[in-house]
Amino acid sequence: MSTIHPTALVDAAAQIDASVTIGPYAVIGPHVVLGAGTTVGAHCVIEGHTTIGRDNRIFQFASLGAAPQDKKYAGEPTRLVIGDRNTIREFCTFNTGTVQDQSVTRIGDDNWVMAYVHIAHDCVVGNQTILANNATLAGHVQVDDYAIIGGLTGIHQFTKVGAHVMAGFASHISQDVPPFMMVDGNPLAVRGLNLEGLRRRGFSPERLAAIKQMHRLLYRQGLTLEAAHSAIAALPAAHPEAAADIAQLLAFLDTSARGIAR
The missing domain is CATH 1.20.1180 (Udp N-acetylglucosamine O-acyltransferase; Domain 2)
Structure with missing residues (x-):
């Protein structure tokens, strides 16, 4: 049996693997799928059409699968899909997609997502990324594998960040950043390569x-x-x-x- 705290509210229609752990006062909606070995911390809310893979660790107070912050959204059953072995820290907010794009917000595997990170509708985050505290991804942003996004960095909607990029603290990213580069600042500047x-x-x-x-x-x-x-x-x-x-x-x-x- 799953380890579900008696104060958690888990909809009977949710698909919860037998090895999942859900902490006190968490809320799990009817269209949620939680894969094997995933842990959900206290007071988390996971709603919408949200599918979460294996061995993810979701810390307390995260909000995953809420409706997109897009005024065009009209209640369509869009999705949030999260892969395996991700760490999602406190107060993160990931929204579902919109029909104006592919109807899905997608996060890959083995990502390290620190507290207060926002991933908006229709974002695509690859594998092995690091998103530091308060990094904010606007709608339709793409972050490729192994990218590192510094704390308090904002990424403009429809912007792409290439693989192996490192973006420094409090950067303002409003143009695409090619793979391998190191950037920071406001306005943004390419400082060199992410050689290390x-x-x-x-x-x-x-x-x-x-x-x-x-x-x-x-x-x-x-x-x-x-x-x-x-x-x-x-x-x-x-x-x-x-x-x-x-x-x-x-x-x-x-x-x-x-x-x-x-």
């Missing part, structure tokens, strides 16, 4: 050399974005071991709708 993070993740010296070259082409040689793109596209000939990293950056540039931070 890449080394910790096992990037070889050869891959790092190619990423450094991409950074120079984008930010240090005075090239137009089009010229920098063409020069980066030619790099695999000299850096075949970094072909996937080069393709990742080029794909990000090709799909950027808001323009990149430069």
